Amino acid sequence: MPKQKTHKGTAKRxxxxxxxxxxxxxxxxxxxxxxxxxxxxxxxxGIGVLSPADTKNMKKLLGL
Incomplete structure (x- = not known):
């Protein structure tokens, strides 16, 4: 099975x-x-913390 790629647009943000x-x-x-x-x-x-609702999808895009 191929490796999962990091979503580069998400990784930059x-x-x-x-x-x-x-x-x-x-x-x-x-x-x-x-x-x-x-x-x-x-x-x-400054920076803001992502909401728990968005965190699950973002972690998947980042490959975590």
């Missing part, structure tokens, strides 16, 4: 923490910041 959680960057945090409010920019900065 999601990473695994030391405890096994999946984290991703928030959306709307790349450019055009002059049109966004300060509170919105603070809210989308």
């Amino acid at each position: 999601v990473r695994v923490t030391g405890t096994g959680k999946l984290v991703r960057e928030h959306t709307n945090n790349q450019h055009k910041f002059e049109h966004k409010s300060s509170s919105r920019k603070r809210r989308v900065s």
Whole structure:
């Protein structure tokens, strides 16, 4: 049986923490910041943990 390939699009966007959680960057945090409010920019900065509902499918795509 062939090996399962990692989904490269997912691998570029999601990473695994030391405890096994999946984290991703928030959306709307790349450019055009002059049109966004300060509170919105603070809210989308940093990383977010994937919900348990999405984690199962993402782990399958990552080959975990």
